[in-house]
Amino acid sequence: MDALLSIQRLQKSFHQRRLLDIENLSIAQAQAYVLTGSNGSGKSTLMRILAGLESADTADVKFQGETVQLSPYPRTMRDAIVYVHQHPVMFSTSVEENIAYGLSVRGVPKNIIAEKVEEAITWAGIAHLRASVPGFLSGGEKQRVALARARVLSPKLLLLDEPTANLDGAAREQVIALIPTLVNEGGSVIMACHDRDLIAMPGVQRLKIRDGKLEMRAVNLAPQAVPGA
Numbered sequence: 474m475d476a477l478l479s480i481q482r483l484q485k486s487f488h489q490r491r492l493l494d495i496e497n498l499s500i501a502q503a504q505a506y507v508l509t510g511s512n513g514s515g516k517s518t519l520m521r522i523l524a525g526l527e528s529a530d531t532a533d534v535k536f537q538g539e540t541v542q543l544s545p546y547p548r549t550m551r552d553a554i555v556y557v558h559q560h561p562v563m564f565s566t567s568v569e570e571n572i573a574y575g576l577s578v579r580g581v582p583k584n585i586i587a588e589k590v591e592e593a594i595t596w597a598g599i600a601h602l603r604a605s606v607p608g609f610l611s612g613g614e615k616q617r618v619a620l621a622r623a624r625v626l627s628p629k630l631l632l633l634d635e636p637t638a639n640l641d642g643a644a645r646e647q648v649i650a651l652i653p654t655l656v657n658e659g660g661s662v663i664m665a666c667h668d669r670d671l672i673a674m675p676g677v678q679r680l681k682i683r684d685g686k687l688e689m690r691a692v693n694l695a696p697q698a699v700p701g702a
């Protein structure tokens with residue numbers, strides 16, 4: 474089966490500094506990845522390039538078997554790839570309306586929107602928050618709303634930037650528990666993170682940025698801590 478997304482020779486510099494110099498990145502369908510690397514190694518920059526929010530200096534890209542240019546960012550990728558920021562920006566309307574927004578922009582009929590929003594609200598365990606204004610939610614609640622908002626769009630690739638940063642206890646576990654269900658439904662997920670529990674999640678393929686290069690590590694086989702992650 475073709476990779477969902479494959480990129481060769483991706484380079485990105487900021488002010489003469491070569492931040493990324495990636496020979497090959499291949500993202501399979503229905504696979505979760507964690508993207509690690511020290512602070513400032515370029516994780517967010519790579520995710521932003523994949524989401525079309527940042528340009529690459531060069532990159533040879535194939536998406537779903539088709540050769541594409543990243544600039545201008547292709548419609549096929551815009552429809553299929555959803556980026557969730559570490560601090561998601563939300564409208565000052567209700568949680569429910571925030572989740573519905575992306576679908577209404579895409580012209581989805583109202584009855585389908587209502588169905589999908591309801592399903593995502595249940596999935597994320599946020600039914601009690603549906604009428605709340607996102608500005609007043611806790612970090613963990615906001616992150617779950619952001620995941621529900623991404624999920625209704627049925628992305629083929631979901632990019633999560635530090636999905637559990639600043640969360641602890643139950644809030645963190647609730648967010649972690651949602652991730653395998655996305656993959657089981659056929660989506661691929663890349664999580665930029667430092668969270669050891671996410672890094673050690675079974676079935677997850679590990680990617681690491683070191684000195685601008687991308688290293689691929691083995692898929693985790695068992696639910697156990699991975700030394701040296």
Ligand SMILES: Nc1ncnc2c1ncn2[C@@H]1O[C@H](COP(=O)(O)OP(=O)(O)OP(=O)(O)O)[C@@H](O)[C@H]1O
Nearest residue numbers: 487488492510511512513514515516517518519665
């Ligand atoms: N628009 C920009 N202009 C100049 N430098 C930038 C820009 N965006 C990012 N950088 C620099 O690129 C480097 C990588 O930043 P990036 O946010 O991608 O790292 P990161 O691996 O996600 O870090 P962290 O783990 O701390 O979140 C940093 O040194 C940052 O200052």
